[in-house]
Amino acid sequence: MKKSEFSIGTRSTGTARGRAFPGALTAGLLAMVALTSGCVRHDAEFSHREEYNELIPEGQEYVHKVLGTYFGKPTRIVAWEKLPLKLHAAVGTVGEGATSLSVPVNFTQENLPLRPELEAAWLSGNLFQKNDTPALIEAIGENGSVMFPDPGLAQLPAAGDRVAIGPGEVLKFGRVLYAEHCLHCHGVSGDSHGPTAPYLNPKPRDFRRGIFKFTTTVAASRASRTDLSRTIDEGIPGTYMPSFKLLTPDENMALVEYVLWLAMRGEVEYQLTGQLKNDYSNEAFADRVKGGESAAEIRKELTDAVNGGEMADTFNGIVDTAVERWVAAQEEASLVTPTVKHLEATAESIARGRALYLSKDLNCVACHGEAGLGDGPQTYSITKNSAGADNPTPGLYDDWGNLVVPRNLTTGIYRGGRRPIDLFSRLHGGIKGTPMPAFGGKKSDEELWDLVNYIMSVPYEKRTPGDGSKEAKPAEAPPQVAAGG
Amino acid sequence: MKKFWVFFFMLVPVLALWSCIVAPGYGWWFPGSDGPSKGVAASPLGRRIDDLFYMILVITTITFIGVQLALGYVLWTGIRRDNREGDVEKAWFSHGSHELEVIWSIVPAAVLLFIALYQMDVWASYRVKTHFPEEVQNKPMAEVTARQFEWRIRYPGLDENGNVLPLMPDPQPTDLYAVNDLHLPSGRPVMINLKTQDVQHSFFLPELRVKQDAVPGLVIPVWFEADKSGEYTLLCAELCGWGHYKMKARFVARPEEEFIPYLRELTKQQSYDGVKEAAAQ
Numbered sequence: 001m002k003k004s005e006f007s008i009g010t011r012s013t014g015t016a017r018g019r020a021f022p023g024a025l026t027a028g029l030l031a032m033v034a035l036t037s038g039c040v041r042h043d044a045e046f047s048h049r050e051e052y053n054e055l056i057p058e059g060q061e062y063v064h065k066v067l068g069t070y071f072g073k074p075t076r077i078v079a080w081e082k083l084p085l086k087l088h089a090a091v092g093t094v095g096e097g098a099t100s101l102s103v104p105v106n107f108t109q110e111n112l113p114l115r116p117e118l119e120a121a122w123l124s125g126n127l128f129q130k131n132d133t134p135a136l137i138e139a140i141g142e143n144g145s146v147m148f149p150d151p152g153l154a155q156l157p158a159a160g161d162r163v164a165i166g167p168g169e170v171l172k173f174g175r176v177l178y179a180e181h182c183l184h185c186h187g188v189s190g191d192s193h194g195p196t197a198p199y200l201n202p203k204p205r206d207f208r209r210g211i212f213k214f215t216t217t218v219a220a221s222r223a224s225r226t227d228l229s230r231t232i233d234e235g236i237p238g239t240y241m242p243s244f245k246l247l248t249p250d251e252n253m254a255l256v257e258y259v260l261w262l263a264m265r266g267e268v269e270y271q272l273t274g275q276l277k278n279d280y281s282n283e284a285f286a287d288r289v290k291g292g293e294s295a296a297e298i299r300k301e302l303t304d305a306v307n308g309g310e311m312a313d314t315f316n317g318i319v320d321t322a323v324e325r326w327v328a329a330q331e332e333a334s335l336v337t338p339t340v341k342h343l344e345a346t347a348e349s350i351a352r353g354r355a356l357y358l359s360k361d362l363n364c365v366a367c368h369g370e371a372g373l374g375d376g377p378q379t380y381s382i383t384k385n386s387a388g389a390d391n392p393t394p395g396l397y398d399d400w401g402n403l404v405v406p407r408n409l410t411t412g413i414y415r416g417g418r419r420p421i422d423l424f425s426r427l428h429g430g431i432k433g434t435p436m437p438a439f440g441g442k443k444s445d446e447e448l449w450d451l452v453n454y455i456m457s458v459p460y461e462k463r464t465p466g467d468g469s470k471e472a473k474p475a476e477a478p479p480q481v482a483a484g485g
Numbered sequence: 486m487k488k489f490w491v492f493f494f495m496l497v498p499v500l501a502l503w504s505c506i507v508a509p510g511y512g513w514w515f516p517g518s519d520g521p522s523k524g525v526a527a528s529p530l531g532r533r534i535d536d537l538f539y540m541i542l543v544i545t546t547i548t549f550i551g552v553q554l555a556l557g558y559v560l561w562t563g564i565r566r567d568n569r570e571g572d573v574e575k576a577w578f579s580h581g582s583h584e585l586e587v588i589w590s591i592v593p594a595a596v597l598l599f600i601a602l603y604q605m606d607v608w609a610s611y612r613v614k615t616h617f618p619e620e621v622q623n624k625p626m627a628e629v630t631a632r633q634f635e636w637r638i639r640y641p642g643l644d645e646n647g648n649v650l651p652l653m654p655d656p657q658p659t660d661l662y663a664v665n666d667l668h669l670p671s672g673r674p675v676m677i678n679l680k681t682q683d684v685q686h687s688f689f690l691p692e693l694r695v696k697q698d699a700v701p702g703l704v705i706p707v708w709f710e711a712d713k714s715g716e717y718t719l720l721c722a723e724l725c726g727w728g729h730y731k732m733k734a735r736f737v738a739r740p741e742e743e744f745i746p747y748l749r750e751l752t753k754q755q756s757y758d759g760v761k762e763a764a765a766q
Contacts, residue, residue, distance in 0.1 A: 184727075199727075216759070240634075340760070342758035412656055420757070479659060
């Protein structure tokens with residue numbers, strides 16, 4: 001496979017023309033600040049996973065090199081064409097009748113507004129990967145033709161060549177926004193170890209497993225773009241994730257793409273270190289040496305695998321799987337789609353929901369407690385993690401090793417949103433990465449709607465002193481509301 | 486050289502006046518709408534608050550220039566005395582003058598008392614519940630809850646006839662929710678109930694000159710009136726933690742007749758059940 005990629009540095013291309021500051025005094029002050037604050041270029045690096053540090057040096061070297069090649073560094077991102085992301089400002093194919101000053105393009109993707117001084121990069125054809133001076137566009141003419149300033153292009157693209165305008169521009173934009181809004185909790189590499197993260201409870205999401213909790217996709221599926229975009233828009237009530245509703249749609253889109261890019265990078269690293277750990281972690285290495293193999297041989301085995309291309313096959317397999325899963329998650333089929341409309345929240349429906357809630361079959365009570373206070377017996381039992389080992393302290397843990405508390409249903413705070421579809425998705429697809437199981441397929445959609453109605457009624461249950469010692473009574477049906485529209 | 490210092494000190498009030506006069510042109514003035522009414526508050530009460538500010542600005546300007554002129558006079562006469570032939574009179578020490586002491590105690594006290602009494606009306610209509618405009622008294626239209634680091638908004642929902650229900654102190658099943666996006670009618674006074682979930686925040690609408698601390702455990706009524714329909718900035722004006730700067734939200738003022746349709750739209754969004762229209766019978 002021919003790979004085309006673009007390395008995106010931090011060199012600013014656009015010029016911000018702000019309002020000129022009045023007064024020489026201000027200018028002088030600004031100059032002083034600029035001089036004293038220092039403009040040292042720090043060469044930032046994406047941090048590696050903990051498992052990375054357990055590998056033998058040759059393994060570490062390989063992982064570091066391959067991630068650097070295909071994903072780059074925070075200051076030099078690689079826009080890798082293989083990833084199913086909106087990487088560039090626009091992508092299209094060259095039409096008929098290109099001249100050196102104007103190239104007609106049929107755009108297939110238009111992600112960001114096109115402005116002059118963006119680069120045009122050819123993704124295929126005879127101009128592909130020609131390292132000439134970048135062709136900066138001058139304007140976008142009518143009928144979608146791309147204009148170049150004099151003297152124009154040295155070589156003409158053929159009709160049908162693919163072209164990217166503003167290569168990597170979306171990731172570049174996303175990176176700036178991420179640094180401004182997200183980085184201090186979620187960390188440079190999306191590892192949830194930003195500087196403010198230690199003060200937060202619950203912990204910020206670690207993107208590097210590719211798992212996101214609050215999705216409207218089915219249990220086996222990754223998150224969809226819409227889910228991430230909604231989370232950025234609405235925030236996660238009851239946590240430190242605030243709402244970023246005032247971001248423009250373009251900014252929201254760029255952030256989603258950048259977070260997905262971090263998630264893919266993290267996922268690839270997770271799988272790759274996982275594969276290498278079996279044979280080439282320090283521990284495995286020591287065991288193998290004890291077993292009679294020579295240290296040099298093991299090292300040679302790994303370097304041979306790297307040089308001979310077996311590792312490349314492994315890496316490509318990992319990337320392909322990750323890409324497939326993300327692509328599949330964006331499709332209509334992965335969405336949780338109830339087959340029946342939301343049932344009216346009648347007293348009967350709530351009672352049926354309550355019965356389901358208490359049933360041995362679903363066993364909601366084990367975690368959420370009989371009255372829905374989030375204090376079920378599981379919260380003070382020693383539970384097992386996904387690998388089957390006992391967790392260190394009593395209570396429930398998620399896949400990231402954080403102690404999680406089952407939702408207290410009486411608060412009326414719904415982290416993944418309060419629309420019926422949000423609660424339905426939570427029941428249908430479970431909460432990924434947590435002990436909350438998925439009931440889609442296990443229970444019919446009607447039964448899930450009954451459960452949703454019951455859960456939504458819990459905050460409005462009338463409680464009087466002493467109720468705790470009696471059987472919980474469901475709330476009354478809420479009043480009818482005029483349908484919107 | 487002595488005269489230079491006189492001119493130097495006389496230049497200070499001139500510079501101060503000049504900078505005040507040119508500041509609005511550079512946008513260094515009150516927030517407000519653009520165009521000819523730049524720096525003018527977008528609400529009637531806001532303009533009254535601005536008038537109070539301008540009055541104080543005028544008083545302090547007059548005082549400041551008066552003091553500077555007095556300083557100039559003292560320096561100038563000192564120089565004149567210095568330069569007179571044979572005049573050996575230098576600066577002299579005088580013991581306190583009772584009249585002077587009384588005058589410069591009474592005059593500022595009178596000015597301060599005047600300001601204190603003069604602003605009471607505005608203060609009352611802004612803060613005292615019984616002086617709120619008739620149409621907002623005890624009729625909150627939304628509950629705004631500040632939390633680290635966003636504004637959560639709870640509207641009362643609509644009843645079966647499509648009329649707005651009263652806002653209850655506790656959440657109701659019919660309530661509608663929004664975040665960082667407050668929509669209320671323009672052109673008439675509206676009231677919100679202000680709460681906070683965690684620490685102190687402050688509800689700040691700079692263009693409307695509304696600022697009210699949200700205090701844990703209290704429900705504080707705040708009323709305001711946006712003259713014109715438009716989008717206004719809503720900020721937190723109390724350092725509430727590391728994410729304080731993130732608490733920027735939007736106050737959207739729209740004509741009265743668009744408020745119920747907005748609530749309907751919210752109802753529709755909030756009752757979305759994911760069933761595709763085609764599949765639903």
